[in-house]
Amino acid sequence: MSQTNTPKIRVRNLHKSFGTKHVLRGIDLEVTEGESLVVIGGSGTGKSVLLKSIIGLLRPEEGKIEIDGQDVTQLSHRELMALMPKFGYLFQGGALFDSLPIWENVAFGLLQAKGLGRNEARKIALEKIQAVGMDKDVADLYPNELSGGMQKRISLARAIATNPEIIFFDEPTTGLDPIMADVINDLIIKCTRDLGATAITITHDMASVRKVADRVAMLYEGAVIWQGTREEMDKTSHKHVQQFIHGRADGPIKLKLQDH
Numbered sequence: 122m123s124q125t126n127t128p129k130i131r132v133r134n135l136h137k138s139f140g141t142k143h144v145l146r147g148i149d150l151e152v153t154e155g156e157s158l159v160v161i162g163g164s165g166t167g168k169s170v171l172l173k174s175i176i177g178l179l180r181p182e183e184g185k186i187e188i189d190g191q192d193v194t195q196l197s198h199r200e201l202m203a204l205m206p207k208f209g210y211l212f213q214g215g216a217l218f219d220s221l222p223i224w225e226n227v228a229f230g231l232l233q234a235k236g237l238g239r240n241e242a243r244k245i246a247l248e249k250i251q252a253v254g255m256d257k258d259v260a261d262l263y264p265n266e267l268s269g270g271m272q273k274r275i276s277l278a279r280a281i282a283t284n285p286e287i288i289f290f291d292e293p294t295t296g297l298d299p300i301m302a303d304v305i306n307d308l309i310i311k312c313t314r315d316l317g318a319t320a321i322t323i324t325h326d327m328a329s330v331r332k333v334a335d336r337v338a339m340l341y342e343g344a345v346i347w348q349g350t351r352e353e354m355d356k357t358s359h360k361h362v363q364q365f366i367h368g369r370a371d372g373p374i375k376l377k378l379q380d381h
Contacts, residue, residue: 130151130287131152132148133184134149137170144343148171152319157320157334159351163374171340206285208289210289211279217264219264221263226275227246227249249279253278270297277309288316289322290320292325293305294324303328306333309322310332322334327366334350337354346359
């Protein structure tokens with residue numbers, strides 16, 4: 122992991138609301154170049170909103186998001202689009218396009234953002250398909266012809282297709298059995314290291330946290346309440362962290378139940 126004076130990603134006093142719902146309440150985070158940060162926390166704590174704010178899909182009402190020292194919240198739409206090739210994103214459900222063959226799904230960013238020709242884009246797509254441990258023969262199949270685990274691998278191949286500097290992983294092992302989840306975790310580690318990429322992952326899967334994290338940050342009620350290494354996570358006496366990582370019903374985190 123390289124160390125520089127300027128963090129790869131710096132978030133300062135980030136606020137984001139939807140109507141009267143205040144989701145992010147002053148987030149402060151830094152991620153150094155080449156680091157793998159995992160963000161944990163219960164449903165509705167703002168993890169996905171944080172990722173979408175960093176990548177520019179959502180605009181915060183207050184605060185700064187700096188990428189390589191540049192405040193991206195101040196960029197125009199065109200300037201933000203020019204920044205997109207720096208990012209890779211593995212969406213929670215995979216978000217593959219059903220109407221496109223596998224290779225075009227993988228090459229989507231190459232064709233749209235980088236404007237590569239189809240032959241060159243297909244060549245890169247085949248390389249990325251093989252990089253995630255799949256045979257290039259799947260290139261002309263469609264997503265509905267693949268298992269859930271295979272679709273997740275293809276989603277990862279798409280996330281790394283543009284050789285991004287920063288990759289976001291949104292619940293990468295959701296819906297997978299423990300063995301396939303471990304395969305995906307191994308591929309995440311391999312692909313990010315091969316690219317030298319900086320990674321932010323959000324997950325409920327503690328096996329993933331312990332495998333892919335250099336550092337862990339916990340969100341609770343829209344704020345970072347704890348951060349440290351994965352080793353520190355297991356040793357901390359912080360009650361919220363302990364309750365979450367051990368999956369205990371009793372503790373300071375209360376599950377909000379709605380009457381129907």
